[in-house]
Amino acid sequence: MLDAKIPSGPIQDKWDKHRFELKLVNAANKRKYKVLVVGTGLAGASAAASLAELGYVVEAFTYNDSPRRAHSISAQGGINAAKNYTNDGDSIWRLFYDTLKGGDFRAREANVYRLAQLSNNIIDQCVAQGVPFAREYGGLLANRSFGGAQVSRTFYARGQTGQQLLLGAYSALSRAVGKKQVKMHTRKEMLDLVVIDGKARGIVTRDLVSGKIESHWGDAVILATGGYGNIFFLSTNALACNVTSIYRAYKKGAYFANPCFTQIHPTCIPVSGDHQSKLTLMSESLRNDGRIWVPKNKGDKRPPNEIPEEERDYYLERKYPSYGNLSPRDISSRSAKEVCDDGRGVSSTGYGVYLDFEDAIKRLGQKEIEARYGNLFEMYERIIGEDPYTTPMMIYPASHYTMGGLWVDYNLMSTIPGLHVLGEANFSDHGANRLGASALMQGLADGYFVIPYTIGDYFARNSFDKIDEEHEEFKKVEKAETEKINKMLSIKGKKTPTEFHRELGKVMWENCGMGRNESGLKKALELVPQIREEFWQNLTITGEADDLNIVLEKALRVADFLEFAEIMLWDALERKESCGGHFREEYQYPDGEAKRDDENFAHVAVWEYTGQENKPKRHIESLVFENVELAVRSYK
Amino acid sequence: MKLTLYIWRQKNAKSKGFMEKHQLDGVSEDMSFLEMLDVLNEQLIHEGKEPVAFDHDCREGICGTCSLTINGTPHGPEAATTCCQLHMRKFKDGDSIYIEPFRAKAFPVIKDLISDRSALDRIIQAGGFISVNTNQAQDANALPVSKEKADLAMDAAACIGCGACIAACPNASSMLFVAAKVSQFALLPQGQPERKRRVLSMVEQMHQEGFGACTNIYECEAVCPKQVSVRFIAQMNREYMGAYMKNEE
Amino acid sequence: MSIVSYLKSTILSKIVMAVTGIILLLFLIGHTLGNLQIFIGREVFNQYAYFLQSTGELLWVFRAVMLLSAILHIVTSVYLKFYNLKAKPQKYAVTNYVKATLSSRTMIWTGIAIACFLAYHLLHFTFGVTNPEHTKYNGYVEKGAGLYVEYNMPVPELIEGKYIEIPDGKILFKQKDVYKMVILGFKNPFISIVYIIGVIIVGFHLNHAIQSAFQTLGLNHPRYSPSIIAGSSTFSFLIALGLISIPVSVLLGIIGGVA
Incomplete structure (x- = not known):
């Protein structure tokens, strides 16, 4: 039975009470515990730095050449906090409610409330680190509004908030590395988790430069390795983002929660051709001033400026008058898909909608628009070659974030004792849909303000045998990984890892993307194993195992995506409702709105690995809502 | 379009490199520069040859991983653009393109177009931070920062740590990189307590890493994808002079 | 702490370059203005030369400062050049500068040329070694x-x-008779050409040097820096023009027709 270890008592007091109840590790004893942190994005870097400050021995791992490159850096828009600096009625409770409602009531109340509480500490911490947030002339912090909220609570640093927050966490981590409190391993990719006596005790990595397979022991392992959006091949994720670490942990016994909850971001630059390697997101903040529309008539190929006002369909404003262009991401994305499927899409492929700034420029002047979105407009022009000041932008939804992830309890510990999972890699706070400017908040809350307390409790309550890298379990995993690599190299087939990835991505995007249905999911469940089988027979890899080998790196990641895809499909198939990012076409209202089924599906679906050939086992963690009423999410 | 590519190939850090010629056909102008290299690499894998190793990740111009010197200019011909955001419409059919790694003694080549830029991390580790432990912070609005200073600090903080400034500098000087971080914190009230220590130790580390001296030729600023201004180098010179003269150690 | 320990810091080294450069530049400004008095006439020019000679100990102080500045300027620049060469051992197969000007990239070479030119200039006019017939009057x-x-x-x-x-x-x-010395010297077209080229190189060097010194000393401001850079170029041009005008005028017979 899954125990989320949610503290009892009123929701406002749960975290305080819990922190008091957590066992402590004596300051002098902290140096006796070694923590391995995999991933150095917002969650990983903040955790590594905070744990090192407390006195734990920390080793951190990244496959990038520097912790500063983690994909958290790409977040543009901002970070939410319930500071209520704008005096517009915000509160911890409102941020909690918005986040829970935005997630279509598929997240844990207690976790979300804690997140909202900690949001304020995050802003304080980041400002103290020298993050140059936008400010008013009076010298105080500025806020902007963001999708899914009616208050202005988003703190931002131009269009580079993720970068600035990551650099803040990176600077804290660097300080610890400089003081030799953290040992940093760069260009090392985790291949597998090592579980000894039922506890997570280490990882096996591949040195991406020398190809060496290495073991690292610890008393606890923290995975902060991000999401699996790259399963769709095309996504806004960085190219190296992958599912390997969390999928391997799943295979070692960590349960995987809500894998089908993936978020499609509405404002990305449309695909231009087969060569496309990734999709570029433009901050959702563009929707504050841009108006989204398509032609009213199917197949209207006129240039946008020649389409008169009355022949334009501002479909978000029409369907959701109170939120309009600021409707939540899933609604906004799905509406774009609807109009494109209706044959009214724009761009050369027919998969695009206009995001028009003409009115905003008239209202605010080009200078103000330039001040607000200048860098985004430039980026758009670089990629598309058109000037958004004169021609409306074209946008289309793309896979962006994965709400699903390893199941964790209130302490952020997975079902494997000692394996903690932070940030996007866990499932905990966003339910079925994440609101804009909340990812940064969650990553940092987990890393700075949750794990430093909860990991101590784990250490204090457990005893640890002395082990090292020579332990037979490490040798076993090393051997298995080496054999797997040798096997891949020996196939000498005809298709590259990228080709397999593209093929998988296409199947997943078509059948498990913005719209899902039973027959599509079942079809995909047949196709994915076929691709996987071909992968192991027809893969080609050049170069050697003991060298920097970009083809091998890619193949190892694709191999895990090919296995992981199936749990995602199973989860989507068995969640027979529409909620948040998961839209089952069978479950919708006549007007096309998602039909949630609170009676049967107000729970977390948690998957257990049961062997390579078996269907994974579905567990349930019921979601109890004591503080909010499960309303139909309406943004009309 | 059809291109002739001259690409630096180097097996590993110890071996000697050379320029290798490749012909590539069917390049679309909508491709990014790195997508063009992807196409080449897929072609090479199919021919059983090792693809060209190059660093890249986010492909949206912010992570700072991509690091190609294209026709003698780090990140290529388009101003304020990383090579992952450079699109092939900037080139024309029949062009010859020279692709080399970022070069500097402190950036040894690991393989092909990948160089080791960990020296930059070590500079940050030496002092590129504000020493504030988690949960030691006061309220975010306790210290007002004038908008002008906050904006200027943000201009400096925009650095993505790609190292193009160093790659472009004939002296491989890292002054722009170091100055951006020193200035960001020097401009903010939070950075004041460590202001002098910071600049002294970061500059010291910069010297230890073997970066060259600044000769004020400003090539760094010209190739910087985030257009970090050399005014921050002037600011760092001021900071350094002040700190050096008052230093008692 | 040894006297050259500043070389351990590239920033301090650059500051030494800037400060010594400014001292040398101030001298050059004075030298140029003084020399331009040749256009006023022989008496004034020779009187000016005599005045400089008659300052006694001050002259030696002045010479010592100049010599020290020149030595520091040269030693530091050569040291930095080697330091920089070491920092970038491998050049690109193709190099394509976006912003760096020719004058900014050739400072060491123009500097060396200036040092040679200066040596010749001293041997020629100050010590009367190369052409004693010019200085005997x-x-x-x-x-x-x-x-x-x-x-x-x-x-x-x-x-x-x-x-x-x-x-x-x-x-x-x-x-x-310094006046006559100058006239005799510049009547020789070969010597004049050496001087003209030398002075052009000085101007070229200054074009980068002046604004660079501002930057090194921490003076960079978006409102003033464009003027500093433009002013640096204009100023170097004027110095070079002023110095070139003398041999050109001599060759054209505008001055010194009597000699």
């Missing part, structure tokens, strides 16, 4: 009349800087 000023006369007859008992009564009752004052 003296002039005589008659007391009260203020006229400058040339005596072809040798007056061996006359000592420089002292008034002496000669047998025909006039009181004369002996000075070096």
Whole structure:
């Protein structure tokens, strides 16, 4: 039975009470515990730095050449906090409610409330680190509004908030590395988790430069390795983002929660051709001033400026008058898909909608628009070659974030004792849909303000045998990984890892993307194993195992995506409702709105690995809502 | 379009490199520069040859991983653009393109177009931070920062740590990189307590890493994808002079 | 702490470059303005030269400062050059500068050329080594009349800087005829060309040097820096123009027709 270890008592007091109840590790004893942190994005870097400050021995791992490159850096828009600096009625409770409602009531109340509480500490911490947030002339912090909220609570640093927050966490981590409190391993990719006596005790990595397979022991392992959006091949994720670490942990016994909850971001630059390697997101903040529309008539190929006002369909404003262009991401994305499927899409492929700034420029002047979105407009022009000041932008939804992830309890510990999972890699706070400017908040809350307390409790309550890298379990995993690599190299087939990835991505995007249905999911469940089988027979890899080998790196990641895809499909198939990012076409209202089924599906679906050939086992963690009423999410 | 590519190939850090010629056909102008290299690499894998190793990740111009010197200019011909955001419409059919790694003694080549830029991390580790432990912070609005200073600090903080400034500098000087971080914190009230220590130790580390001296030729600023201004180098010179003269150690 | 320990810091080294450069530049400005007095006439020019010679100990202080500045400037630049070469051992197969000007990238070479030129200049005019026939002339000023006369007859008992009564009752004052020295020197087209080229290189060097010194000393401001850079170029151009005007005028016979 899954125990989320949610503290009892009123929701406002749960975290305080819990922190008091957590066992402590004596300051002098902290140096006796070694923590391995995999991933150095917002969650990983903040955790590594905070744990090192407390006195734990920390080793951190990244496959990038520097912790500063983690994909958290790409977040543009901002970070939410319930500071209520704008005096517009915000509160911890409102941020909690918005986040829970935005997630279509598929997240844990207690976790979300804690997140909202900690949001304020995050802003304080980041400002103290020298993050140059936008400010008013009076010298105080500025806020902007963001999708899914009616208050202005988003703190931002131009269009580079993720970068600035990551650099803040990176600077804290660097300080610890400089003081030799953290040992940093760069260009090392985790291949597998090592579980000894039922506890997570280490990882096996591949040195991406020398190809060496290495073991690292610890008393606890923290995975902060991000999401699996790259399963769709095309996504806004960085190219190296992958599912390997969390999928391997799943295979070692960590349960995987809500894998089908993936978020499609509405404002990305449309695909231009087969060569496309990734999709570029433009901050959702563009929707504050841009108006989204398509032609009213199917197949209207006129240039946008020649389409008169009355022949334009501002479909978000029409369907959701109170939120309009600021409707939540899933609604906004799905509406774009609807109009494109209706044959009214724009761009050369027919998969695009206009995001028009003409009115905003008239209202605010080009200078103000330039001040607000200048860098985004430039980026758009670089990629598309058109000037958004004169021609409306074209946008289309793309896979962006994965709400699903390893199941964790209130302490952020997975079902494997000692394996903690932070940030996007866990499932905990966003339910079925994440609101804009909340990812940064969650990553940092987990890393700075949750794990430093909860990991101590784990250490204090457990005893640890002395082990090292020579332990037979490490040798076993090393051997298995080496054999797997040798096997891949020996196939000498005809298709590259990228080709397999593209093929998988296409199947997943078509059948498990913005719209899902039973027959599509079942079809995909047949196709994915076929691709996987071909992968192991027809893969080609050049170069050697003991060298920097970009083809091998890619193949190892694709191999895990090919296995992981199936749990995602199973989860989507068995969640027979529409909620948040998961839209089952069978479950919708006549007007096309998602039909949630609170009676049967107000729970977390948690998957257990049961062997390579078996269907994974579905567990349930019921979601109890004591503080909010499960309303139909309406943004009309 | 059809291109002739001259690409630096180097097996590993110890071996000697050379320029290798490749012909590539069917390049679309909508491709990014790195997508063009992807196409080449897929072609090479199919021919059983090792693809060209190059660093890249986010492909949206912010992570700072991509690091190609294209026709003698780090990140290529388009101003304020990383090579992952450079699109092939900037080139024309029949062009010859020279692709080399970022070069500097402190950036040894690991393989092909990948160089080791960990020296930059070590500079940050030496002092590129504000020493504030988690949960030691006061309220975010306790210290007002004038908008002008906050904006200027943000201009400096925009650095993505790609190292193009160093790659472009004939002296491989890292002054722009170091100055951006020193200035960001020097401009903010939070950075004041460590202001002098910071600049002294970061500059010291910069010297230890073997970066060259600044000769004020400003090539760094010209190739910087985030257009970090050399005014921050002037600011760092001021900071350094002040700190050096008052230093008692 | 040794005197050259500043070399351990590239920033301090650059500051030494800037400060010594400014000292040398101030001298050059004075030198240029002084030399331009040649256009006023022989008496003024020679009087000016005599004034400089007559400053006694101050002259030695001045020379020491110049010498030290030049040595520091040269030693530091050569050290930094080697330091920088070491920092970038491998060049690109293709190099394509976006912003770096030719003058900014060739400072060490223009610097070396200037050092050579300076050496020649000193050997030529100051020490009279290369062309002693240019520097051997003296002039005589008659007391009260203020006229400058040339005596072809040798007056061996006359000592420089002292008034002496000669047998025909006039009181004369002996000075070096620097004016004639310059005219004789520049009448030779080869020597003039060497000077013109040398001065152009100085201008080229200054074009980058002046604004670079501002930057090194921490003076960079978006409102003023464009003017500093433009001013740096204009100023170097004017210095070069002023210095070039002398040999050109001599060659064209505008001045020194008498010599």
